[in-house]
Amino acid sequence: MTGPGPRLAADARSVADASDAADASGAGGARRAGGVSGAGGASGAGGVSGAGGVRGARARARLAVVLPPVVFGIVVVALWEAYVQAYDIKPYLLPAPSEIWTQFRHSFRVIVDTSKATGSNALVGLVVGLVTGLLAALVAASSKIVDGLLAPIAAAMNAIPIIALAPLFNSMFSTTSSVPRRLVVAIVVFFPVYVNTVRGLRQVPDVQRELMRSLAVGRWRFACTVQLPGAIPYLFTGFRVASSLAVIAAVVAEYFGGRQNGLGSRITSAAANTAYPRAWAFVLAACVLGIAVYLIAGLLEWLATPWRRGSGSGSTART
Amino acid sequence: MTSTPPQSPAAGAASDAPAAPSPHDEPTAAVPDPVAPDPVVPGTAVPTAAAVPAAVPAAAGPTQAVEVIGVDKVFSTSGGGATVALTGIDLTVAPGEFVSLIGPSGCGKSTLLRLVGDLVEPTGGEVRVFGEPARAARQSQRYGIAFQQAGLLEWRTVAGNVELPLQVHGVKKKERRERARELLELVGLADFAGHWPAQLSGGMQQRVAIARALAERPPLLLLDEPFGALDEMTRERMQAELARIRLETSTTVILVTHSIPEAVFLSDRVAVMSPRPGRITQVIDIDVPGRGPAPGESGGAPAVEDAVAEAEDVREQAAFFQAVTAVREALRAGGGS
Ligand SMILES: Nc1ncnc2c1ncn2[C@@H]1O[C@H](COP(=O)(O)OP(=O)(O)OP(=O)(O)O)[C@@H](O)[C@H]1O
Numbered sequence: 001m002t003g004p005g006p007r008l009a010a011d012a013r014s015v016a017d018a019s020d021a022a023d024a025s026g027a028g029g030a031r032r033a034g035g036v037s038g039a040g041g042a043s044g045a046g047g048v049s050g051a052g053g054v055r056g057a058r059a060r061a062r063l064a065v066v067l068p069p070v071v072f073g074i075v076v077v078a079l080w081e082a083y084v085q086a087y088d089i090k091p092y093l094l095p096a097p098s099e100i101w102t103q104f105r106h107s108f109r110v111i112v113d114t115s116k117a118t119g120s121n122a123l124v125g126l127v128v129g130l131v132t133g134l135l136a137a138l139v140a141a142s143s144k145i146v147d148g149l150l151a152p153i154a155a156a157m158n159a160i161p162i163i164a165l166a167p168l169f170n171s172m173f174s175t176t177s178s179v180p181r182r183l184v185v186a187i188v189v190f191f192p193v194y195v196n197t198v199r200g201l202r203q204v205p206d207v208q209r210e211l212m213r214s215l216a217v218g219r220w221r222f223a224c225t226v227q228l229p230g231a232i233p234y235l236f237t238g239f240r241v242a243s244s245l246a247v248i249a250a251v252v253a254e255y256f257g258g259r260q261n262g263l264g265s266r267i268t269s270a271a272a273n274t275a276y277p278r279a280w281a282f283v284l285a286a287c288v289l290g291i292a293v294y295l296i297a298g299l300l301e302w303l304a305t306p307w308r309r310g311s312g313s314g315s316t317a318r319t
Numbered sequence: 320m321t322s323t324p325p326q327s328p329a330a331g332a333a334s335d336a337p338a339a340p341s342p343h344d345e346p347t348a349a350v351p352d353p354v355a356p357d358p359v360v361p362g363t364a365v366p367t368a369a370a371v372p373a374a375v376p377a378a379a380g381p382t383q384a385v386e387v388i389g390v391d392k393v394f395s396t397s398g399g400g401a402t403v404a405l406t407g408i409d410l411t412v413a414p415g416e417f418v419s420l421i422g423p424s425g426c427g428k429s430t431l432l433r434l435v436g437d438l439v440e441p442t443g444g445e446v447r448v449f450g451e452p453a454r455a456a457r458q459s460q461r462y463g464i465a466f467q468q469a470g471l472l473e474w475r476t477v478a479g480n481v482e483l484p485l486q487v488h489g490v491k492k493k494e495r496r497e498r499a500r501e502l503l504e505l506v507g508l509a510d511f512a513g514h515w516p517a518q519l520s521g522g523m524q525q526r527v528a529i530a531r532a533l534a535e536r537p538p539l540l541l542l543d544e545p546f547g548a549l550d551e552m553t554r555e556r557m558q559a560e561l562a563r564i565r566l567e568t569s570t571t572v573i574l575v576t577h578s579i580p581e582a583v584f585l586s587d588r589v590a591v592m593s594p595r596p597g598r599i600t601q602v603i604d605i606d607v608p609g610r611g612p613a614p615g616e617s618g619g620a621p622a623v624e625d626a627v628a629e630a631e632d633v634r635e636q637a638a639f640f641q642a643v644t645a646v647r648e649a650l651r652a653g654g655g656s
C-alpha cells in the first residue's frame with residue numbers, strides 16, 4: 001500500500017467537500033421548484049432569485065402540471081355541449097354547459113350568499129371537528145385506558161354514515177338553527193383527523209425514541225419535541241380528507257330540511273321546481289366551494305410542514 | 320498545546336467555565352473545547368480521572384469509565400421464542416480510552432452499545448458508567464450517542480438537530496447557535512446549517528448525527544458505525560477529526576465498526592466479537608506509535624490536512640499492519656468456532 005502523500009490527502013478532502021455542496025444544492029433547487037408549484041399562485045412574490053434557466057425550468061414544470069387537466073376539462077365540456085346540442089337532450093336529463101353557465105351568471109348573487117352560508121357551516125364544523133379530533137387523539141395517545149375506550153367507539157361510529165343522523169339532529173334543534181348541519185360536519189371531520197393523528201403520535205421511530213431516552217428527557221418534553229411534530233404530517237393527511245368531506249356533508253345535510261339558506265336547499269328546491277339548469281348551477285357552486293376548502297387545507301399543510309416541501313415524492317412518504 | 324495531554328494542568332483550569340470557548344482557538348476554528356468538566360475540586364484532578372465525576376466512590380483505584388460485568392442479553396421474540404444477543408460480556412474501558420467493537424453482522428455490537436447507554440436493560444449482569452449504574456449515568460448525561468441510523472428529526476434543520484441536546488437541557492439560544500456552528504464546521508457541513516435533513520445525503524446525515532452526539536461535550540462517546548456511509552476520503556478525514564477530538568478532550572470512546580483498519584487506527588484496544596451467542600472472544604491491545612499527540616512545539620492543534628497526513632504515516636507502519644493482521648485473525652478464529 002503506497003499511500004498518497006499529504007498533498008493528495010488534502011486535495012481529496014476538498015473534492016469531498018465540493019461534491020457534498022453540489023449534491024445538496026441540486027436537492028435544494030428541486031425542492032424550491034416543487035414548493036412553489038405546490039403553493040399555486042399564492043406565493044407569487046416568493047420567487048427565489050435564481051438563474052434565468054432555473055426559473056424557466058420551474059415555469060415549464062408548473063405548466064406541465066397544470067396544462068393537462070385544464071385541457072382535459074375543456075375537451076370534456078366541449079364534448080358535453082356538442083352531445084347535448086346534437087341529440088337535443090332534454091334539460092331534466094342533462095342540461096348543456098352553456099345553459100348551466102347562463103343560470104350561474106343569472107343567479108350569481110344568490111349563489112354567493114348561499115355559498116357563504118354553506119361554506120361557513122363547513123368551516124365551523126371543520127374547525128370544531130379538527131380541534132376535538134386532535135384533542136381526543138392526544139388523550140388517546142397518552143393513555144392506554146382512554147384509547148381502549150375510544151378505539152372501538154371510533155370504529156363503530158365510523159361505520160355508520162354520519163349523514164344519516166342529519167334528520168335526527170334537525171328535530172333536536174329549532175328549524176332556523178344551523179347547529180345540526182355544523183354538528184354533522186364536525187362529526188364527519190372528527191374521524192379522519194382522530195384516526196390519523198393517533199397513528200402519527202404512535203409511530204415515533206425507534207431511533208428517535210432512543211435518542212430522546214439517551215437525552216433523559218421527560219414525557220412532556222418528549223411529546224413536544226418529537227411526538228407532536230412527527231404527527232403533524234399525519235394530522236394533515238386526515239385534515240385534507242376531512243376538508244373535502246366537510247363541504248359534501250354541509251351540502252347534503254341541507255337536503256333533509258331545516259333552514260333554507262344554503263346551496264343544498266337551493267339544489268333541492270330548484271330540482272323540485274324542474275329548474276334543472278339552475279340546480280346544476282348550484283351544484284357547480286358546491287364543486288367550487290369544495291375545491292376552495294380543499295386548497296385552503298393544502299395551503300395550511302404547506303405552511304405547517306416546511307420540511308416536506310419536496311417535489312412530491314421527494315420527502316419521506318408518510319400515509 | 321497539542322503536545323500536552325489536556326488532563327494535566329489544563330483540566331483544573333478549565334473547570335471554571337464549562338461552556339466558555341477554548342482560549343486557544345486557532346484559525347481552523349474546528350477545535351472543540353475540552354470536555355465540559357464536572358465540578359472537579361480544583362487541584363485534585365488526577366491525570367487518569369479528568370473525566371470522572373466528583374462523586375467518586377470511596378473504593379480504591381481510579382474509577383473506570385465503563386464497566387460491563389457478566390452481562391447477558393436475551394430478547395424475547397413475539398412468537399414466544401428468544402434471541403440470545405449477548406452472553407457473558409465482560410468489558411472495562413478506562414477513562415480516556417478508545418475501544419472499538421468489531422464482529423460479524425448480528426453479533427450484538429449495537430446491543431452492547433445500547434446496554435452501556437441504558438437504552439436496553441441487561442437480562443443479567445451489571446453495567447456501570449463512571450462508577451454509577453448505567454441508568455444514573457444516562458440521567459446525568461454522561462454520554463453522547465450516534466446511532467447506526469442517523470435518526471435526525473426531519474422537521475428540524477441541520478443546525479436545529481445539532482442543537483437538540485442543548486435545547487432540551489435548557490441551554491440559551493445564542494450559545495446553542497454558536498456551538499452548532501462550531502460543530503457543523505468540524506464535520507464539514509457549515510454550509511448546510513439551514514437545510515432540512517431530507518436534503519442531505521446519507522453520509523452527510525451521519526455527520527450531523529456525530530455533531531449532535533458531540534454537542535454537550537460528553538465525557539463518553541458511543542458511536543455505532545458512524546462512518547459507514549462515508550466515502551473513503553471523507554471517512555479518513557472524519558477519523559482524523561475523531562482521533563484529534565478524543566486526544567484533546569480526553570473523551571472516552573466506544574466505537575462500533577466493521578472496518579479493521581479503522582478500528583486499529585483509532586483504538587487503544589479492539590474487542591473482537593463472535594455471533595450466536597454474541598460474546599467477546601478476544602481483546603487486542605493496539606500499540607501503533609505515532610498516533611498520540613503529535614510531537615512538536617506548535618501552539619495550536621494541527622490543521623486537518625496535517626492530521627490526515629499524519630494518519631497516512633501511521634497507516635504505513637509495520638506495527639499497523641501487524642495489528643490489522645492480529646484483529647483479522649481473531650475475527651476469523653471467532654467466526655470459525
Ligand atoms: N429490539 C430487539 N428485539 C429483538 N431482537 C433484537 C433486538 N435488537 C437486536 N436484536 C437481535 O440481537 C442480535 C444482535 O443485534 P445487534 O443489532 O446488536 O447486532 P450488530 O452486531 O449491531 O449487527 P450489525 O453489524 O448488523 O449492526 C440480532 O440477532 C438481533 O436480531
Ligand SMILES: [Mg+2]
Binds near residue numbers: 430467543
Ligand atoms: Mg449494529
